[in-house]
Amino acid sequence: MNFASPRTIDEAVRLLAGVSGAGHVLAGGTDLVVQMTAGLRSPELVVDIKHIPELTGIREDADGFHLGAAVCGAALSEHAALKATWPGVVEAVDLIGSMQVQSRATPVGNLCNASPAADSLPALIAAGAEVSIIGPEGPRRVPVAEIPAGPGRTTLRKGEVITTIHLPPRPPRAADAYLRFIPRTEMDIAVVGSGVNLALGPDGRIAAARVALGAVAPTARLVPEAGAALVGTALDDTALDAATAAVRAACQPIDDKRGTAEYRTRVAGVIFRRAAAAALARARARSL
Amino acid sequence: MAKIHVTTTLNGVETEFLARPEQTLLAVLRDELHLTGTKEGCGSGDCGACSVEVDGRVTCSCLMLAAEAEGRSITTIEGVAQGGELHPVQRHFLEEAALQCGFCTPGFIVAAKNLLERNSNPTEEQIRFWLAGNLCRCTGYDKIVRAVQAAAAEMRGES
Numbered sequence: 001m002n003f004a005s006p007r008t009i010d011e012a013v014r015l016l017a018g019v020s021g022a023g024h025v026l027a028g029g030t031d032l033v034v035q036m037t038a039g040l041r042s043p044e045l046v047v048d049i050k051h052i053p054e055l056t057g058i059r060e061d062a063d064g065f066h067l068g069a070a071v072c073g074a075a076l077s078e079h080a081a082l083k084a085t086w087p088g089v090v091e092a093v094d095l096i097g098s099m100q101v102q103s104r105a106t107p108v109g110n111l112c113n114a115s116p117a118a119d120s121l122p123a124l125i126a127a128g129a130e131v132s133i134i135g136p137e138g139p140r141r142v143p144v145a146e147i148p149a150g151p152g153r154t155t156l157r158k159g160e161v162i163t164t165i166h167l168p169p170r171p172p173r174a175a176d177a178y179l180r181f182i183p184r185t186e187m188d189i190a191v192v193g194s195g196v197n198l199a200l201g202p203d204g205r206i207a208a209a210r211v212a213l214g215a216v217a218p219t220a221r222l223v224p225e226a227g228a229a230l231v232g233t234a235l236d237d238t239a240l241d242a243a244t245a246a247v248r249a250a251c252q253p254i255d256d257k258r259g260t261a262e263y264r265t266r267v268a269g270v271i272f273r274r275a276a277a278a279a280l281a282r283a284r285a286r287s288l
Numbered sequence: 289m290a291k292i293h294v295t296t297t298l299n300g301v302e303t304e305f306l307a308r309p310e311q312t313l314l315a316v317l318r319d320e321l322h323l324t325g326t327k328e329g330c331g332s333g334d335c336g337a338c339s340v341e342v343d344g345r346v347t348c349s350c351l352m353l354a355a356e357a358e359g360r361s362i363t364t365i366e367g368v369a370q371g372g373e374l375h376p377v378q379r380h381f382l383e384e385a386a387l388q389c390g391f392c393t394p395g396f397i398v399a400a401k402n403l404l405e406r407n408s409n410p411t412e413e414q415i416r417f418w419l420a421g422n423l424c425r426c427t428g429y430d431k432i433v434r435a436v437q438a439a440a441a442e443m444r445g446e447s
Contacts (some may be wrong), residue, residue: 002289003309003355026353033351034332036310046309048356074345098421099399100336103345104352186420 001036005048009055009134009163012047017136017159019045025161026050027070028104030097031113055163058082065167069108074099076107086167087282088176088195088275092123095180098187108162114148114219117190121148121220123178125212126195128168135160145212148219171208174199175282179275180214181267190215191259192267194247196275198230200283206230211243211276215258216251216268223250226272235280243276244269296357298323299367307354314338314349316357317364325365325394329423336422339395340364346402348421365394368401376439377401386435388426396422400436408444412437 006012016023021044035041055068073093083090110120124144132141136159149155176197182188193214201207211226225246233239253264291306317323329337331350338349341363368375377400387393403418441447
């Protein structure tokens with residue numbers, strides 16, 4: 001194996017595009033290094049991206065927040081403005097592993113590891129997050145939801161590096177929340193996860209809603225029908241029931257040791273409702 | 289690939305070593321630098337026995353390649369005591385009998401010291417969440433939490 005720590009994105013892309021075997025980006029390494037140690041991956045080249053200045057910071061401008069691909073989870077939790085604006089995204093990332101893992105693991109790594117149960121993904125998808133990618137054929141920008149292709153697989157092409165996660169500008173009276181179900185209080189993998197992102201109109205009714213689910217399908221997914229069922233409502237029981245039905249209809253889970261498909265489908269509705277209530281309470285608090 | 293030459297600040301001292309590209313920081317600490325206070329438990333980032341500080345953040349040295357240590361500042365359990373003087377966290381682990389077999393103890397001490405440097409007066413819940421990445425199969429954790437609370441009180445000048 002070869003190890004490189006380039007100072008520019010172009011150099012990272014050139015190295016990864018030029019390798020004949022498997023090349024791998026190393027950011028936090030909390031998946032990659034474990035997989036290498038266990039013999040599950042034997043990359044020919046590992047490219048550490050933490051010395052590329054553009055990838056190491058959190059930036060805010062008129063287009064929203066921009067999270068560099070090498071930024072660790074702990075840095076998100078420590079960023080007061082980000083946490084106030086996107087509490088659901090930050091709490092989702094914060095659920096990933098221990099403090100030791102938070103010091104290393106990155107949201108982009110969580111995205112590229114492409115676990116169906118990745119906690120950050122439903123929150124990022126609900127937020128409408130996009131990623132910037134640079135590759136041998138130039139840059140492109142795509143919604144987060146288009147990156148995972150299935151368990152452990154992404155749509156990234158050879159030599160492509162995700163450089164940034166973009167969170168869009170926030171209207172007033174808007175907030176998000178992420179909840180997951182696990183059978184203990186900490187340090188576990190989601191049985192079901194749900195991210196909900198709401199924006200309220202001046203009348204207090206829901207003007208825009210995005211609902212996403214994790215751990216109930218091969219990839220985290222947006223449920224547009226659930227969001228549509230909430231728009232124009234005050235999150236009353238009728239609207240919630242319609243959205244819950246849409247959430248359960250979108251579930252295509254597997255049976256495994258964490259739960260049966262039937263159980264996951266049932267719990268997805270419950271977790272979605274709680275996440276929606278949490279997002280609504282936060283959005284109202286932000287309107288005061 | 290040839291071994292990689294790495295220069296790092298280890299327990300306050302500039303240190304150079306050679307590492308194979310796939311070697312973890314944990315492997316280099318123990319096998320090359322003979323700093324065997326840092327323990328290998330799971331090797332997958334779950335148990336926290338290999339906890340070290342890297343640029344002020346507590347992390348698992350089994351999750352990090354040694355080559356990544358270039359230019360970083362690393363503190364291991366060997367760097368916690370100052371001269372012959374135990375750190376308050378170390379002393380209170382002894383006084384509160386917060387260890388039995390001792391295998392997890394270096395990781396707990398490194399993580400707890402890092403917590404108290406960020407938060408001088410953590411609640412019990414904050415201590416338990418911060419130490420959730422450190423597993424102990426002997427103590428049941430209560431004595432560890434009490435030791436951290438006692439060290440925090442002493443460091444605040446309350447005892």
